Every structure is written in structure tokens, then in C-alpha cells.
Amino acid sequence: MTALNRRHFIKASATIAGGLALGVSLPGRVEEKAPDLAGSVGEPNGPHLAYLVRIEPDGQVIIGAPSTEMGQGVKTSLPMIIADELDVAWQDVRVEQMPLGIKRDSEGNMSWLHVGQGAGGSTSVSMGWQPLREAGATARQLLLQAAGEHWGVSPESLSTERGVIFHADSGRRGRYGDFAAAAVALPLPENPPTLKSADEFQIIGRPQAVVDGREIVTGQAEFGIDAALPGQVYASIERCPYHDGTLAQLDDKAARKLPGVIDVVPIEGPSPGEPFTVLAAGVAVVAESTWAALQGRKALKLEWDPGPHATESTASLRRQMHEAMEHTGQIVLDDGDVDAALDLAADSLEAEYFVPYASHAPMEPQCCVVHVRDDGADVIAPTQSPSGASRMVNRLTGLDRMAINVHMTRLGGGFGRRLTVDYVAEATLVSMAVKRPVKLQWTREDDLRHDFYRPCGLHRLRASLDDSGQLTGWRHQLASPSKYYRRANVEADKMWTAELYPDDPPRRLLPNVQLQYYSMDSGVPRGSWRAPAHYANAFAVQSFIDELAHRQGEDPLAFQLQLLGESRDLPYEQHGGPVFNPGRLAGVLKLAAEKAGWGKPLPAGRGRGIAGHFTFGGYAAYVVEVTVSAGQLRVDRVVGAIDCGLAVNPNHVIAQMESGIHDGISTALRLEITVEAGRIQQDNFHNYPLARLRDAPREVENHIVDSPHPPSGVGEPPISPLAPALTNAIFAATGQRIRELPIADQLTA
Amino acid sequence: MATFDLNGEAFEFDGADNTPLLWVLREAAGLQGTKFGCGAGHCGACAVHVDGRARRACVTPVGAIAGRKITTIEGLGGDELHPVQQAWLEEDVVQCGYCQAGQIMTAADWLQRVPDPSDEDIEKYQANLCRCGTYARVRKAIKRAAEISRNGAVAFVEPVAGEVQS
Numbered sequence: 001m002t003a004l005n006r007r008h009f010i011k012a013s014a015t016i017a018g019g020l021a022l023g024v025s026l027p028g029r030v031e032e033k034a035p036d037l038a039g040s041v042g043e044p045n046g047p048h049l050a051y052l053v054r055i056e057p058d059g060q061v062i063i064g065a066p067s068t069e070m071g072q073g074v075k076t077s078l079p080m081i082i083a084d085e086l087d088v089a090w091q092d093v094r095v096e097q098m099p100l101g102i103k104r105d106s107e108g109n110m111s112w113l114h115v116g117q118g119a120g121g122s123t124s125v126s127m128g129w130q131p132l133r134e135a136g137a138t139a140r141q142l143l144l145q146a147a148g149e150h151w152g153v154s155p156e157s158l159s160t161e162r163g164v165i166f167h168a169d170s171g172r173r174g175r176y177g178d179f180a181a182a183a184v185a186l187p188l189p190e191n192p193p194t195l196k197s198a199d200e201f202q203i204i205g206r207p208q209a210v211v212d213g214r215e216i217v218t219g220q221a222e223f224g225i226d227a228a229l230p231g232q233v234y235a236s237i238e239r240c241p242y243h244d245g246t247l248a249q250l251d252d253k254a255a256r257k258l259p260g261v262i263d264v265v266p267i268e269g270p271s272p273g274e275p276f277t278v279l280a281a282g283v284a285v286v287a288e289s290t291w292a293a294l295q296g297r298k299a300l301k302l303e304w305d306p307g308p309h310a311t312e313s314t315a316s317l318r319r320q321m322h323e324a325m326e327h328t329g330q331i332v333l334d335d336g337d338v339d340a341a342l343d344l345a346a347d348s349l350e351a352e353y354f355v356p357y358a359s360h361a362p363m364e365p366q367c368c369v370v371h372v373r374d375d376g377a378d379v380i381a382p383t384q385s386p387s388g389a390s391r392m393v394n395r396l397t398g399l400d401r402m403a404i405n406v407h408m409t410r411l412g413g414g415f416g417r418r419l420t421v422d423y424v425a426e427a428t429l430v431s432m433a434v435k436r437p438v439k440l441q442w443t444r445e446d447d448l449r450h451d452f453y454r455p456c457g458l459h460r461l462r463a464s465l466d467d468s469g470q471l472t473g474w475r476h477q478l479a480s481p482s483k484y485y486r487r488a489n490v491e492a493d494k495m496w497t498a499e500l501y502p503d504d505p506p507r508r509l510l511p512n513v514q515l516q517y518y519s520m521d522s523g524v525p526r527g528s529w530r531a532p533a534h535y536a537n538a539f540a541v542q543s544f545i546d547e548l549a550h551r552q553g554e555d556p557l558a559f560q561l562q563l564l565g566e567s568r569d570l571p572y573e574q575h576g577g578p579v580f581n582p583g584r585l586a587g588v589l590k591l592a593a594e595k596a597g598w599g600k601p602l603p604a605g606r607g608r609g610i611a612g613h614f615t616f617g618g619y620a621a622y623v624v625e626v627t628v629s630a631g632q633l634r635v636d637r638v639v640g641a642i643d644c645g646l647a648v649n650p651n652h653v654i655a656q657m658e659s660g661i662h663d664g665i666s667t668a669l670r671l672e673i674t675v676e677a678g679r680i681q682q683d684n685f686h687n688y689p690l691a692r693l694r695d696a697p698r699e700v701e702n703h704i705v706d707s708p709h710p711p712s713g714v715g716e717p718p719i720s721p722l723a724p725a726l727t728n729a730i731f732a733a734t735g736q737r738i739r740e741l742p743i744a745d746q747l748t749a
Numbered sequence: 750m751a752t753f754d755l756n757g758e759a760f761e762f763d764g765a766d767n768t769p770l771l772w773v774l775r776e777a778a779g780l781q782g783t784k785f786g787c788g789a790g791h792c793g794a795c796a797v798h799v800d801g802r803a804r805r806a807c808v809t810p811v812g813a814i815a816g817r818k819i820t821t822i823e824g825l826g827g828d829e830l831h832p833v834q835q836a837w838l839e840e841d842v843v844q845c846g847y848c849q850a851g852q853i854m855t856a857a858d859w860l861q862r863v864p865d866p867s868d869e870d871i872e873k874y875q876a877n878l879c880r881c882g883t884y885a886r887v888r889k890a891i892k893r894a895a896e897i898s899r900n901g902a903v904a905f906v907e908p909v910a911g912e913v914q915s
Binding site: 069070071072073209210212213214216217218219220221223225226234259289290291361362363364365410411412413414415441443444445651655658659660661662663666684685686690691692693694696697698700 | 764765768769772775776777780781782783784785786787788789791792794821822823825826830834837838841843844845846847848849850853868871872873875876877878879880881882883884885886887888
């Protein structure tokens with residue numbers, strides 16, 4: 001941010017109480033989309049905070065949380081960044097969730113008002129780091145200037161500590177609140193504020209507890225399901241169980257007679273092959289309560305036309321994947337000459353891995369409240385993509401973007417499911433039909449049957465080794481239904497870009513590397529699932545490296561460290577770049593191994609496995625210890641290490657490691673979505689059995705690398721290495737190689 | 750129509766007796782701390798106490814609890830924090846937080862009968878689902894809650910850990 005354009009991006013104004021409110025927006029026009037990541041200033045209107053920093057004359061310090069909180073900790077960590085540079089005591093800060101802020105420039109382009117507010121791709125902290133520090137530091141600078149003018153001294157002669165301004169020479173002191181009103185009237189400083197050096201941080205880098213802790217444990221925190229608008233009605237939707245199927249017959253007479261039922265509203269499905277608005281055709285029952293809506297739904301008599309995917313099954317899709325691999329796929333990376341390397345190999349190895357469709361299954365089923373009025377709309381939603389919600393309402397209603405208010409609650413989990421706003425589209429359509437605020441509630445069955453599932457995929461890996469045991473060639477073939485299949489502006493030959501990241505290791509670690517992709521057809525809706533393609537690719541690649549090490553009779557850790565080599569920056573053009581440093585990956589592998597006692601003997605039936613992966617700028621590794629006996633698997637211990645650059649809130653970096661361990665284990669153990677006769681087979685937690693506490697390791701230990709790098713996100717890096725570390729441990733314990741997820745009942749030992 | 754004691758006060762619901770207690774609490778009584786997760790008794794996000802014992806409100810028809818004493822997360826600690834809530838804060842358990850009211854209500858019930866829980870006890874009795882992965886901290890918080898309960902009331906420790914480990 002240069003001095004020249006600085007005034008455009010920092011905005012200070014008075015709060016209703018006469019205090020200082022300060023906002024900041026990113027330099028340049030950053031299109032507001034998620035997350036691929038957007039925004040309007042606003043005057044501080046109503047009870048909601050439109051500014052990043054607010055200092056009231058009574059001394060209250062209110063800091064806005066720009067991104068949405070789904071358990072990843074950003075409602076704590078982002079305000080911490082502002083508070084530290086502002087130099088206030090963390091316990092004196094009140095954090096408020098900011099509503100969506102967008103603005104329109106003179107050419108009609110939309111951008112974020114302050115900073116990006118989407119939550120996805122592990123970007124909230126890394127993208128917020130610089131602008132949020134500048135926002136805090138600028139507010140402090142204005143307060144210093146106001147105090148200096150009041151006392152007739154230079155701002156440079158003043159210092160601050162925890163919300164108090166000191167003038168050492170005269171012994172004068174004053175609270176921020178005393179100068180908030182005067183600060184508003186000051187011109188913004190021409191130059192960017194001086195930021196703290198790392199050793200001056202008081203809040204950043206120190207473990208802090210979750211900001212809404214007390215509200216959550218006492219049942220007071222607001223989630224999407226708790227949101228309400230005055231005069232709202234309740235809706236529940238019966239959706240077509242066939243992908244791209246349509247409504248053939250509707251008899252709603254019985255439903256309309258039930259007590260509490262107000263209306264029945266058919267919802268047209270998405271156009272086959274086109275980007276999704278709603279996820280499926282459906283019939284909404286609108287009632288005076290959620291329960292009445294659910295009863296009305298049961299009384300509907302419906303017939304569906306199953307549409308183009310009526311005969312799809314998981315078995316048929318898997319067969320097609322194998323058939324496709326009989327031919328060469330789309331070559332998306334071809335370094336060196338893999339065929340020659342394989343021809344000349346002293347030894348080679350081939351293995352196939354399968355990763356199934358998976359559902360996000362956040363604990364809070366989809367829900368939201370939408371009121372479409374003649375002159376605008378109100379949306380309250382648990383969403384990772386508030387700007388996506390705004391665009392969707394605009395698209396369906398034609399209302400001006402600036403007249404659509406989007407407020408975000410805490411999310412009862414996200415995991416990528418809430419990057420899509422199909423449920424906001426549904427509530428919008430129902431509100432348009434009934435002309436009232438509509439509270440839409442999905443059931444668990446709705447949520448599991450109608451998701452944007454993580455793509456399944458068949459991976460075939462083949463590698464060549466020379467007579468000294470060095471890897472010389474590597475071919476990775478992937479057949480999968482791409483998550484990009486229905487996106488606007490993605491050509492058929494770019495489907496692979498969502499599923500393979502060419503700059504992932506082992507590229508540039510050996511001379512001959514080839515990636516082939518087979519874009520499969522499936523009617524199953526797909527989307528982003530925590531760490532998207534990294535989960536599957538890490539499973540395949542880190543399993544295969546383990547297999548290669550064992551084939552060579554080498555220690556898997558030593559084999560991988562040798563492959564990774566020294567610390568150096570390699571180009572990384574996909575999300576998480578611009579560089580990948582194999583030395584940092586080696587660093588987390590070594591740290592996890594050392595803390596876990598890698599190499600120390602274990603009793604029979606027990607085994608240790610290791611895996612590491614680079615995801616979206618962060619490096620994570622685990623050593624997993626298991627016991628297998630009589631077909632039963634017990635995860636005894638997990639030791640993890642992460643290099644996420646500077647850990648803004650070490651407490652929640654650790655929490656995300658714990659989360660990745662859990663999610664990794666849970667998904668690897670028993671979770672898969674299957675299709676039969678065109679319908680999803682899973683519909684509640686009895687057949688989509690998330691791990692329970694009894695499945696969780698008793699010993700969990702995580703370590704953060706003390707890193708000089710700026711912070712990267714931690715929502716996704718912790719999950720990818722867990723599944724291969726687990727299956728590598730099973731191999732170490734039993735000699736049985738698990739090449740297909742979930743592990744389920746495959747264990748024979 | 751059903752009348753019952755709700756967090757110490759009489760509450761009357763005038764709808765159908767087969768309405769699940771969950772929706773009565775959330776929409777008729779306006780107590781939204783009790784969450785909807787599965788509607789089938791699998792996940793425990795809706796756990797409340799019926800005469801002191803944890804029950805899953807999503808599969809409990811309101812007619813079945815007429816005349817009984819219902820405690821929800823809002824009423825668990827009265828004006829104070831219940832030891833389980835206090836321990837939850839000390840261990841900074843929550844991530845998204847959605848399942849935690851149910852986790853707390855479940856633990857607060859069985860800990861009365863198992864005052865010094867082992868790992869096996871925790872694995873046996875704490876069967877609520879968490880999707881985020883708070884189990885490691887739930888385990889610690891249950892042990893801590895037991896300790897607080899055994900020792901009687903102790904001063905609340907601000908949950909800002911000086912040292913991070915898990």
C-alpha cells in the first residue's frame with residue numbers, strides 16, 4: 001500500500017456515540033467473490049458493525065471479525081491481529097461479527113468494502129495479515145496524533161500500552177476513549193503506519209481462547225439455526241432424490257389440510273449441465289413452525305421424473321474408471337520422459353488407490369432466513385460465502401446488490417459445504433412466493449442426500465527406480481468426476497485443474513514426472529471438501545512413497561527425506577504458492593518423527609506410519625501409531641507437526657491440528673457416499689458414521705515449527721497427511737496395505 | 750397439550766403431544782441453545798436433562814415428558830457456570846461449537862454417577878458426535894470437570910493458556 005493511494009483504502013468516521021470507527025479495504029480492485037474470495041462501506045448503521053475498529057468515548061474497543069467462523073478460529077485470530085497493532089489489552093476487546101461489506105465503483109464493479117470476507121482455501125489469516133495490521137496501527141496513529149494535539153506535544157514523543165497513551169516527559173496519560181472523538185476529525189496519515197516487529201507482539205503469537213466460549217457453553221451463541229426475522233414462516237423442502245430429476249406430479253391436498261401449514265411452493269430444479277442455483281427440484285412446505293412444515297412435507301404425494309442419471313451406480317462409475325485407464329489420459333504434466341525412465345528401470349512398482357465420494361455433514365444442517373422485500377432483501381445465513389449469497393439473491397430477484405443485506409452467524413461447521421449458497425437460493429425463492437421472511441431448515445437426511453460431495457477418484461501410480469534405489473520416473477493417473485464440471489467458464493479440458501495440482505511433490509524432485517487425467521461423467525453434485533483434491537492426492541502419493549520405501553527395504557522416513565532434499569524454493573503455481581519448499585516439508589516430517597520416537601521398537605500388532613503434505617501454503621506431518629488385532633483397529637497415538645509460518649493464535653493452530661487428525665481418522669475409517677439406481681444411499685449418521693470419541697486416539701500431541709515466514713492458513717493443511725499416515729501405520733503393524741478408503745472392514749489381521 | 754417444568758418455571762405447550770421436545774424448546778419456548786443435528790437420536794446435539802438424566806430431545810415427544818422437570822443448557826448452571834461448563838472453558842474445547850451444548854449436558858449427567866472417570870468411562874459414556882474434532886479436549890475437560898466437582902467450587906481460571914500442548 002503506497003502513501004499515494006492510501007487514502008482510498010482507509011476510511012475513518014464517527015460512530016453514533018461520537019467515537020472513532022475505522023475501516024480498511026485492500027488496495028486495487030479485488031473482485032468480491034468467494035473464496036476464491038469481496039464488499040460496501042457503510043456508515044455505521046444500526047446495531048451491526050460495519051467497521052474493523054471502533055473506539056467509543058466511554059473506552060469500549062470493538063473489533064470486527066470480517067470472515068465467518070466455522071470452528072477454524074478466525075473470529076478470534078483476525079481480531080487479534082488488529083488488537084495487537086492497535087495496542088489494546090485483549091481482554092478489553094469486544095469482538096463482533098461483521099456483516100457483508102461490498103462497494104461499487106464508478107464503473108459499476110463490485111469489490112469488498114474492507115477485506116475479503118469469504119472463508120475458504122485457508123486464506124483468511126494469510127490475506128488479512130497485512131491489511132488488518134495496518135488497520136489497527138492506523139487507528140493507533142490517529143489516537144496518538146489527537147493526544148499530541150491536545151497536549152501540545154509531538155505524536156512521536158508519545159507511547160502506548162494496552163489502550164493508554166503516555167507522554168513520558170510530562171507524565172501525562174490518557175485512555176484511547178478520551179481521544180476517539182478528536183481522532184475522527186483528523187486527516188488520515190499520509191504514510192503507512194509503522195508496524196510492530198515480531199518481538200513487540202503482545203497478542204499475536206500467544207495462545208488465546210475462543211472469543212465466544214462463554215456464549216457457546218451457556219447456549220447463547222447465535223448459529224444459523226438460531227437466526228430469525230420478525231414475522232418469519234418456516235419452510236422444509238422435499239427434494240428430488242435423482243440428480244437433475246424433475247417433478248412429475250404433485251398432490252398437496254392432504255398437506256395443505258394439516259394444522260399450521262400455510263402454503264406449498266414447488267421449486268424448479270437446476271438446468272442439467274448448468275451451474276447450480278438450487279441443488280435439486282423440490283416442493284417446499286411453508287408452515288407456522290418447523291415441525292408443522294416437516295409434517296406437511298410427509299403428507300405430500302409426489303412423483304419424480306428421474307432424469308438423465310437414473311441408472312448411475314457407484315459400481316458402474318468405478319468400472320468406467322478402470323475402463324478409461326486402459327488408454328492414455330489427458331496429459332496435464334509431462335516433465336522429462338517417463339516412458340523411457342520406465343523402460344530403463346532396474347525396478348518399478350505400480351499401485352492403485354481409490355477414494356470414495358464423501359459428504360461434508362456439518363453438525364448444523366443447512367439453514368438460513370431470507371426476506372425478499374419490494375425494495376431489498378435481508379439474508380441471515382451460516383455461510384462461507386456471504387458475497388455468493390448476495391450475488392445469488394441478486395440473480396434470483398433482480399434486486400440491486402447494494403439493497404441486499406447479508407448477515408452471517410457462526411456456522412455449525414462448514415468444511416467447504418457452505419461455499420455454495422443453494423440453501424439461500426431456496427429460501428429466496430420461497431420468500432418471493434409467500435412474500436414473507438422464510439426460515440428454511442434442512443434435515444440431516446436432506447443434508448446427506450443433497451450435498452456437493454467430495455469427488456471420488458481412482459488413482460494409478462507407477463514409479464521407476466535405478467539400480468541404486470533412486471526414484472527416476474513417476475506417473476500418476478487419476479480418473480475422477482471433477483468438481484469443476486458445472487462451473488461457468490471452465491472448459492472441458494480444464495476439469496483436471498480441480499483435481500490435480502501439478503506442482504505438488506514429487507514434481508522437480510525427480511527428472512521424469514507425468515500426470516494424466518480422465519474426466520468422468522457422474523450426476524452426483526460435486527464441490528469443495530476441506531483441502532479439496534489434497535485429501536485424495538496425499539493419500540495416493542504418501543501411500544505410494546511408503547510402498548516404494550518398503551520395496552527398497554528402506555525406512556519410509558529416510559526414503560522420503562532423501563527424495564525431498566535440501567531447503568529450497570520451488571515454483572508452485574497452484575493455490576498456496578508461489579513457492580513450495582521441500583525443506584519445510586522435510587522439517588515437519590522430522591519434527592513429528594522425533595517427537596513420536598520414530599524407529600523405537602513397538603510390540604507385535606502395533607505399528608507406526610508417517611506422512612506429510614503441503615496444502616495451501618502450510619506444511620503438516622503426522623506419525624500415527626495403531627494396534628490391529630482380530631480385525632479391530634485402534635489408533636493409539638498421533639504426533640503432529642505443522643509449519644504455518646507465524647502462528648497467530650498457537651492455541652487454535654493446535655486445535656486445527658486436532659481437527660485434522662479427527663477429520664482424517666473419521667473419514668478414513670468408515671465414511672463413504674455411494675449411489676445406487678441414481679440415488680444417494682446414505683441418509684443419517686447410522687449409515688454415515690462419523691467417528692465418536694471412542695474412535696479417537698487417547699494420546700494426541702502437536703508441535704508448531706518456530707517459523708520466520710508470514711502466516712499461512714491452518715484450516716486445511718492439517719487433514720491431508722492423516723489418512724496415509726494411518727494406513728502406513730496399519731501396514732507397519734500387519735503387512736496389510738490399505739489402498740482403498742474407507743478402511744471399513746478391510747482389515748484381516 | 751403438555752405442561753412441564755422448564756429450567757425451574759412452569760411451561761405449557763398447547764400443540765400436539767407428538768411434537769418433539771426439541772422443537773418445543775427451540776420454537777415455542779425460545780430456548781435455542783439445544784441444537785438440531787440428526788432428528789433420529791444419533792448425534793446428541795439436542796441432549797437435555799429430563800428429571801436430571803440426559804435425553805435426546807429430538808426423539809422425545811413432548812407428551813411423554815408432561816409433568817417432568819426439564820433442564821436445558823440455558824438452565825444448567827443457574828446464575829453460575831456448572832463445573833462442566835467451567836471445565837469446557839478452561840480447556841477451550843469448542844471449535845464451531847454447535848454440538849457442545851449436547852456434549853456438556855451429556856457429561857453433566859453421567860459424571861454425577863461416575864465421579865472419577867477413566868478414559869474407558871469417557872469413551873463409553875460420551876458418545877455425542879462432534880464433526881470438528883474436539884474429542885481430545887472433551888476428554889480433558891471431562892476429567893477437569895470431575896476434579897472441579899470433587900473439590901467443590903474453585904475460582905474460575907481464565908482460559909488463556911500460557912503454554913500450548915494438546
